[in-house]
Amino acid sequence: MSIGSDLAEARRAAGLTVGQLSARTRVREALIHAIERDDFSQCGGDFYARGHIRNIAKVVGLDPEAMVHEYDELHGGVPLPVRAASVFQADTPIKIRENRSPNWTTAMAVALAIVVVFGVVKAMGGEDTPTAEVRPASVPAVPPPSASPPDAPGKPGPTRRAASLATGERGDQVVFQVKAKRSSWIDVRESGGRKLFSGMLEAGKTSVWKAKKGVKVTFGDGGAFLLQVNGKNLGTAGPSGQILNRSYEAPAPQTR
Known part of the structure; x- marks a missing residue:
């Protein structure tokens, strides 16, 4: 006896035609005929063949796991897991760039130059002359946040819409x-x-x-x-x- 003949005999014993078995398992009739002839080439691989055998065996009253085990014994056994270390291996070591310390001498020179310029401008303008406010050019002024009206009743606000999308x-x-x-x-x-x-x-x-x-x-x-x-x-x-x-x-x- 083989897997295909066991499934075919169990199907007939259950009083099912190939068409009825196909409707219950959602497996194509042509594929059921091939499996009952022990032709698993149309299944698309061992993974799908095991699934079809398990599904058909369950409907016709056989032990699904026993049938799949028999299939594995006839086709080389269950595939062994592959360690990730044997698949992924770095070809070259990763080089970590060393962080260079900042040039404190240059920074102190720039700060000192700013202090000197500020003192000269203040001395020339006098104490009563208002000085212009100096802002860093790279930092734009941030406008105050405008008050937004509360969400209308029954209308999801931004937080609720974000939660809905999540x-x-x-x-x-x-x-x-x-x-x-x-x-x-x-x-x-x-x-x-x-x-x-x-x-x-x-x-x-x-x-x-x-x-x-x-x-x-x-x-x-x-x-x-x-x-x-x-x-x-x-x-x-x-x-x-x-x-x-x-x-x-x-x-x-x-x-x-």
Whole structure:
């Protein structure tokens, strides 16, 4: 027996056609046929192959982790983590420029010259002659802050608008966040159809996507994810074990 034959036999035992299995797992029928023939070349790599095997095994009643482990054993095992030190290595040492001490002799000479000039001008002008105020040319005068009227009722002020932008609460944008309670498949697309993500999200992982008008999401397991939209907690998408389609639209823009 092989991985493909085990999945095919379990599918038939569950009374599912390839089309029905495709609708529940969101995996293309052609790809399911290839996997049942132990042809994983169309999966796009080991990462996606593991996700498809785990998703299909869960629907047909097999142990997903056992099937993925069998796949890893047949394809060289789980990839080992790579140490960052072995990937990134500085070719040349970084040179730190030494800070030079300021030329105090020059500074004192300039200050002394200013004092002498000021004394000569005052002596020539006399005590009763007002002297012009000398301002450094490099420091412009700062005008006093003008009083601004308070924000009108119901109208967000600058601080509130800045806070709204920081949390993603914009009238033309949706900030969609999910946290996987357990490993499950999810497909996230913009309202226009552009794909943002499609695949397995491991347990404990958190992902965030942003879309201008809204997002359309398909959950492989409605109870496997905790949702947050524009900073607001929504809980789970629905009951556990159900495939769900949900849409989250951007709020109406606020008028100024």
